[in-house]
Amino acid sequence: MLSRQKHQGLGLVELMIAATLGLVSLMLLASVMGYGIGTNSNLLMQSRLNEELKAVSLLIGRELRRAGYNANSILMVADPVANPSPFRNSLQVSAYAGEAADSCILFSYDQDADGVLDVLAGNENFGFRLRDEAIEMRQGSLTCTEVGWQDLTDTGMVEVSQLQFVLNQVVSNNVTRSDVTFTITGHLTDNPNISRTYQETISVRSYD
Numbered sequence: 001m002l003s004r005q006k007h008q009g010l011g012l013v014e015l016m017i018a019a020t021l022g023l024v025s026l027m028l029l030a031s032v033m034g035y036g037i038g039t040n041s042n043l044l045m046q047s048r049l050n051e052e053l054k055a056v057s058l059l060i061g062r063e064l065r066r067a068g069y070n071a072n073s074i075l076m077v078a079d080p081v082a083n084p085s086p087f088r089n090s091l092q093v094s095a096y097a098g099e100a101a102d103s104c105i106l107f108s109y110d111q112d113a114d115g116v117l118d119v120l121a122g123n124e125n126f127g128f129r130l131r132d133e134a135i136e137m138r139q140g141s142l143t144c145t146e147v148g149w150q151d152l153t154d155t156g157m158v159e160v161s162q163l164q165f166v167l168n169q170v171v172s173n174n175v176t177r178s179d180v181t182f183t184i185t186g187h188l189t190d191n192p193n194i195s196r197t198y199q200e201t202i203s204v205r206s207y208d
Contacts, residue, residue, distance in 0.1 A: 045188055045190075045191060045194055046194055046196075048157065048188075049158060049186065049187070049188050049194060049195075049196050050196055052153060052154075052157065052158045052186070053153075053158065053160075053184055053186050053196050053198055054198065056135055056152050056153060056184065057182075057184055057198040057200060059152070060128050060182060060184075061182075061200050061202055063107075063126055063128075064105075064107070064180050064182070064202040064204060065202055065203075065204070066109040066111075067087075067090065067091050067107035067108070067109055067126075067180075067204045068085070068087050068088060068090060068091065068107070068108075068109060068204060069087065069109040069110050070085045070086075070087050070088075070109075070110045070115060071110045071113035071114065071115050072085070072110075072115035086108075086115075086116065086117035087108050087109055087110060087117060087124075090106065090107045090108040090109075090125075091105070091106070091107045091167065091178060091180070091204065092105070092106045092107070093105050093106075093165045093166075093167055094106070094143075094144040094145070095129070095130075095144060096129055096130070096131045096144055096145060097145055099129070099130050099131060100130070100162070100163075100164065102164050102165050102166065103129060103130040103162075103163045103164060103165070104127065104128070104129035104130070104144035104165075105127055105128055105129070105165040105180070105182075106125070106126075106127040106138065106143070106144065107125075107126055107127060108124050108125045108126060109124060109126070110124065111124045112124070119140075119141050123140050123141065125138065125140065125141045126138055127144070128152075128163070129144055129149060129163070130160060130162075130163035131149070132155070133155055133159040133160050133161065134151050134152070134153050134154075134155050134159075134160060135151075135152045135153045135160050135163055135184070136149035136150060136151055136152060137149060137150045137151075137152050153186070155189060156189060157188070157189055158186045158187070158188060158189060159186060159187055159188075159189050159192075160184065160185070160186040161185050161186060161187065161195075162183060162184065162185035162186075162197075163182070163183070163184055164182065164183045165180060165181070165182050166180070166181045166182075167179070167180055168180075168181070170203075177203055177204060178203075178204045179201055179202070179203050179204070180201065180202045180204055181199065181200070181201040181202075182199070182200060182202070183197065183198070183199045184197065184198045184199075185197040185198075
């Protein structure tokens with residue numbers, strides 16, 4: 001007689017164990033993928049915040065370095081009494097009403113290099129301030145307390161919690177200069193836990 005071969009398949013218990021293990025594996029995989037997506041999203045948001053605040057910081061630093069510049073500086077040195085600089089003593093720190101002290105700075109410089117402080121076409125008065133969690137740029141000859149400044153940051157993406165300017169007079173070799181230290185702190189509007197602070201000190205050698 002021919003012997004019959006018996007084929008044994010998986011029992012119900014084995015199938016249930018295998019299904020459970022498969023389900024657990026899928027859950028672990030989904031968890032890892034979700035963590036990776038969340039991490040990448042946070043990194044992307046941090047990058048956007050860094051780029052926004054860094055760009056504003058670079059702009060403020062670049063403009064402050066020009067404060068007090070006068071193309072007629074040679075004439076000023078030769079005869080300061082006869083050739084006073086219209087850009088001298090233009091560096092001022094104040095604040096918009098209701099904002100933190102020293103959160104606004106005003107200054108001027110000879111942008112077109114003609115030795116004249118222009119206040120109409122090609123206005124040469126500049127400044128930055130904090131207002132309603134946004135950094136603004138001065139327009140025309142507006143003061144720190146007047147409206148009409150232009151937004152530099154978008155509160156829909158970034159909220160600025162701090163903008164501070166600190167002035168220090170430094171005397172070196174009988175020459176006085178002004179050092180301006182500015183600090184910017186901001187966070188993502190949708191995630192206040194993601195924040196960034198920039199600080200820089202600028203030597204304003206053209207101030208006097």
